[in-house]
Structures are given as structure tokens and as C-alpha cells.
Amino acid sequence: MRSETEAEAAAMHVQGGDSSEGRPTVGDAAARLAQDTAQLVRHEILAVQSELRAALRRIGAGGAMLGAAGGFGVLALWSAHETALRALESKLPGPRAPALLGCAYAAGAVALGAAARDRVRTGVQVSAEAFDEEDRSVADGPGISGRDGGPG
Template sequence: MQVQGDDSSDGRVRVGDAAARLAQDTAQLVRHEILAAQSEVRAALRRIGAGGALLGAAGVCGVLALWSAHETALRALESKLPGPRASALLGCVYVAGAVALGAAARDRVRAGVHASADALDQADEALMGGPDVPGRDGGPG
């Protein structure tokens, strides 16, 4: 026996309609958010591309500046030494500079590797519990 206003099938339909509307609204919101994220990513990529082009142009200008400085130094040396000796001397200066900079870079990289390894060890001890954690290695706990 049904009481007036107690139409359970009508209630199910209303709940089903509300769920369908909620699903549609959620899907529309997700689509909107995805489109917004795509737009932001495209804009960021355009900025990155422009920055990369500018960085490349700056690199070309830097190489040209170094070449100009090299030519100036070579001409200055050639006024004091014969051409081949001036070139050899300048080449030796470049080699010495490359060796010194390479050694300094090697030392920096090694220091960075050791520092990151130490940081990982400390993080591992903090997460897994080191000897000073109560209950580990027979300590109180």
C-alpha cells in the first residue's frame, strides 16, 4: 500500500537525474580545467621557445666576442713574436686555462656528489630511524 506522495520510483528518477546532472557538470568542469591547463602550457612553451632562441643568439654573440678577443691577442703577440710562436704561445695559454677550469669544475662536481650523498644518507636515517631512535639497537622504547 502506498501513501500519497510516497512514489519511490519517482524519487529514484529524481535522484538519478540529479546524479546525471552532477556527472555532466563535473565532466564539463574537468574539460574546462583541462583546456585552461593546456592554454597555460602552450603559453609557457612559447615563452620558453622565445627564451631559447634568445639564449642561442646570446651564445653566438659570445663566440664572436671570444673570436675577436683571440684575434686581438694573437695580433698583439705577433708584433713581439713570429706568427707560429705567437699562435703556439696563445694555444698553450688556452690549454693551461682549460686544464685549470676543468680541474676546478671536477672538484666542484665531486663536492656536489658527496654533499648530495650525505644529504641522502641523513634523509634515510631520518626516515628509517637512526641509532638515536628509541627502540632501535636495543635502546629504550
């Protein structure tokens, strides 16, 4: 049977702590910590990759469904256009029905384009103001004009 010191030395040797006194050195502990950290990082990277693959599969399926929905939407608009054109052709002679529909579509496009332009401009202004405010708070330093409103 081994003595207690020999058993402790053998255990330290198995754990990578072989020194002249039978005790682990700081270098051994640092090496073990580095090894454990690298193993943990590899494990976390693999977990993130797995989650990312699953999310991308869901996004891919959602994107395909969204594309199909867009296709069906175009077909529905085309059907509505044809219905409106046929209804107008019975009331307006010749090329007036398609011209009227074209003008209505153009007016809708102009109105939506103007509204979109205004929204984009507002968004750009708000973003620029937020960046300016952030630049001022960074330039002033912490605690002078923080977001929490407290004195620093």
C-alpha cells in the same frame, strides 16, 4: 496552474532526479557529481594546456635569443683571439705567438675543468647525503626525525 508538488517533480526531472517519489536518488546525485567533476577536470586541463603553450612560446623565444647571444659571444671571443694573436705576433717571432696563446688557453681549460669537477663532486656528495637523510627519516617513521625538528 500546477500544484507545488508537481512543480517540484518537474524541477527534479529537469535536474536528472526522476524517481518514483519525485525526489532525486543517491545514484542521481552521484551521476551529477561525476558529470560536474569530469567537466571541471576538462576545464582545468584546457586551462593548463593554454598556460603551457604560452610558457613554451616564451621559452622558445628566449631559447632563440640565447642561441643568438651565444653566437655573438663566439664571434667576440674570436675577435679577441685575433687581436691578442696579432699583438703577440709583433713581439714574438714565427709560430711562438700562436703556441703561447694555445698554452694559455690550455691552462685556462685545465683550471676551469678542475674547478668544475670539484663543484660537481661536491654537488653529488651533498645530493647523496640528502638522499641518505631522507631514507633514514622515512625508515624511522613520521615524527621521529622529521624536518620540522618537532617531536612527532
